Amino acid sequence: MEALVIGKPNVGKSLFVINFAAYLGTKEIGPWAESPGPGRKKNVLTMEEARHKLVSPKSYRTLSPYRVEIDMGQGRQRKTFCLIDSTGISEGVHHQAEIRAAMATTLTWLMKAHLVIHLIDVAAVGSKRPEAPGPVDDEICLYAGGRGPYLLVANKTDKPDVMDNLRHVREHFSNIPVIAVSALTHQGFREIKALTLRYLDA
Numbered sequence: 422m423e424a425l426v427i428g429k430p431n432v433g434k435s436l437f438v439i440n441f442a443a444y445l446g447t448k449e450i451g452p453w454a455e456s457p458g459p460g461r462k463k464n465v466l467t468m469e470e471a472r473h474k475l476v477s478p479k480s481y482r483t484l485s486p487y488r489v490e491i492d493m494g495q496g497r498q499r500k501t502f503c504l505i506d507s508t509g510i511s512e513g514v515h516h517q518a519e520i521r522a523a524m525a526t527t528l529t530w531l532m533k534a535h536l537v538i539h540l541i542d543v544a545a546v547g548s549k550r551p552e553a554p555g556p557v558d559d560e561i562c563l564y565a566g567g568r569g570p571y572l573l574v575a576n577k578t579d580k581p582d583v584m585d586n587l588r589h590v591r592e593h594f595s596n597i598p599v600i601a602v603s604a605l606t607h608q609g610f611r612e613i614k615a616l617t618l619r620y621l622d623a
């Protein structure tokens with residue numbers, strides 16, 4: 422099973438993928454390439470190296486979607502799946518060809534992933550920052566939610582004064598549960614794990 426982590430740039434997809442994978446017992450990330458394209462050198466990173474290299478306050482840090490193999494449990498209880506980190510999806514057509522191509526790869530994953538984990542930045546609600554929830558989130562929710570297993574996740578709940586924003590997000594997406602998480606503090610990971618396991622068994 423492949424679980425795609427998708428959302429606008431900078432919402433915390435990479436930190437979520439790395440920290441959730443670590444929470445589930447993963448010890449390394451990779452093979453990972455600095456940028457897309459054939460013949461690029463690929464590395465395996467420790468979780469600490471991955472946080473250092475892949476997480477950044479700059480938008481479009483992740484240009485080369487990569488898979489993280491997750492192996493949970495042992496023997497007959499063993500469960501495996503793949504988490505996929507992706508490029509931020511933003512409104513409109515981006516002026517940089519490399520970013521457009523990376524977004525296209527992400528949208529291809531969106532069409533075939535078994536589970537879609539859609540992150541929004543609850544701390545950015547109402548701001549003019551690139552990570553602020555916007556029309557593209559409505560479109561991802563409509564498409565992925567109508568297509569198959571889908572989780573809508575409000576990230577960065579550790580940040581101050583986010584409760585009003587969370588209420589606003591829940592009102593906006595009133596027909597779907599919004600799971601509050603912090604990729605930084607691991608808040609909400611237990612719930613995401615339980616739901617992911619349920620979809621693995623389905």
Ligand SMILES: Nc1nc2c(ncn2[C@@H]2O[C@H](COP(=O)(O)OP(=O)(O)OP(=O)(O)O)[C@@H](O)[C@H]2O)c(=O)[nH]1
Nearest residue numbers: 430431432433434435436477481482483509604605
């Ligand atoms: N406080 C807080 N900061 C977070 C959290 N998740 C991510 N961040 C920060 O938000 C910024 C963006 O995180 P990334 O994981 O690089 O975001 P991304 O969605 O992968 O970004 P792109 O790859 O550029 O699309 C970084 O500075 C992270 O440290 C969180 O739960 N809480």
Ligand SMILES: [Mg+2]
Nearest residue numbers: 434435482483
């Ligand atoms: Mg990223």
